[in-house]
Amino acid sequence: MSNAVLHVADVHKSFGGLRALSDIDLQVMEGTTHAIIGPNGAGKSTLLNVCIGRIAPDTGAVVFDGQVITGKRPHEINQMGVVRVFQTPEIFPDLTLLQNVMVPAFAKRDGSFRLNALQLTSGQSAIREEAEHWLEDVGLYKQRETLAASLSRGDKRRLELAMGLVQRPRLLLLDEPTAGMSRHDTNATIDLLKKFKERGMTKVIIEHDMHVVFSLADRVTVLAQGRIIADGKPDEVRGNPVVQEAYLGGAH
Numbered sequence: 001m002s003n004a005v006l007h008v009a010d011v012h013k014s015f016g017g018l019r020a021l022s023d024i025d026l027q028v029m030e031g032t033t034h035a036i037i038g039p040n041g042a043g044k045s046t047l048l049n050v051c052i053g054r055i056a057p058d059t060g061a062v063v064f065d066g067q068v069i070t071g072k073r074p075h076e077i078n079q080m081g082v083v084r085v086f087q088t089p090e091i092f093p094d095l096t097l098l099q100n101v102m103v104p105a106f107a108k109r110d111g112s113f114r115l116n117a118l119q120l121t122s123g124q125s126a127i128r129e130e131a132e133h134w135l136e137d138v139g140l141y142k143q144r145e146t147l148a149a150s151l152s153r154g155d156k157r158r159l160e161l162a163m164g165l166v167q168r169p170r171l172l173l174l175d176e177p178t179a180g181m182s183r184h185d186t187n188a189t190i191d192l193l194k195k196f197k198e199r200g201m202t203k204v205i206i207e208h209d210m211h212v213v214f215s216l217a218d219r220v221t222v223l224a225q226g227r228i229i230a231d232g233k234p235d236e237v238r239g240n241p242v243v244q245e246a247y248l249g250g251a252h
């Protein structure tokens with residue numbers, strides 16, 4: 001039996017009169033890729049934000065590796081090993097790729113996020129080597145000395161992935177990792193994420209592109225109007241008439 005790395009336990013969240021999340025209970029098992037899908041406004045981003053401490057649930061709890069993390073600050077949750085890769089890459093355009101990856105590597109080592117860590121000499125070469133390793137892993141090693149601003153959209157996402165990986169996540173949360181990408185870049189991203197899957201990394205992925213979801217997910221949870229309407233293996237979910245109805249009735 002594998003363990004639940006993440007357990008979202010009976011979470012509710014309202015914004016004013018709007019119920020963004022109701023009765024959310026789900027478990028992400030060790031080593032799996034767990035997709036969260038649903039029409040626009042279903043509550044996917046709110047759920048992710050609850051998991052990383054950016055939004056406090058009204059009731060319920062989030063348990064990570066057996067510890068309640070509800071109420072902890074985002075950087076504390078990040079230090080525990082929960083890493084989120086954003087829909088819009090959060091990179092430093094005026095730094096080189098290498099420097100971009102070195103900043104979170106220093107943050108992981110020192111427990112605080114500082115741009116001026118790049119001026120530190122202690123441990124600089126070990127951090128540099130580690131950053132190079134992850135740039136190589138995502139296929140950006142050759143461009144390591146170029147400025148991040150010059151990258152294509154797909155490569156910026158890869159860079160952000162390297163910035164996440166250098167933190168050696170226990171749980172990687174990916175928010176629409178292929179949004180706005182060409183089919184070629186999307187397929188390259190699928191291949192990259194498959195590689196991490198083979199290494200046993202636990203991932204949660206929010207994604208609209210069903211080709212990506214069904215290429216990667218071991219389990220799929222479907223949200224609609226803030227509730228879980230289906231949860232199971234990809235094929236079970238795909239054939240579920242309730243899911244089809246939610247998509248037809250929604251914006252997609």
Ligand SMILES: Nc1ncnc2c1ncn2[C@@H]1O[C@H](COP(=O)(O)OP(=O)(O)OP(=O)(O)O)[C@@H](O)[C@H]1O
Pocket residue numbers: 015018020038039040041042043044045046047
């Ligand atoms: N800070 C907020 N204040 C008020 N309402 C919010 C806030 N954040 C989200 N909502 C509302 O909560 C509901 C769920 O939004 P959320 O962004 O979580 O959905 P989503 O499934 O991620 O949608 P999308 O696929 O469009 O990104 C929506 O009706 C949204 O308008």
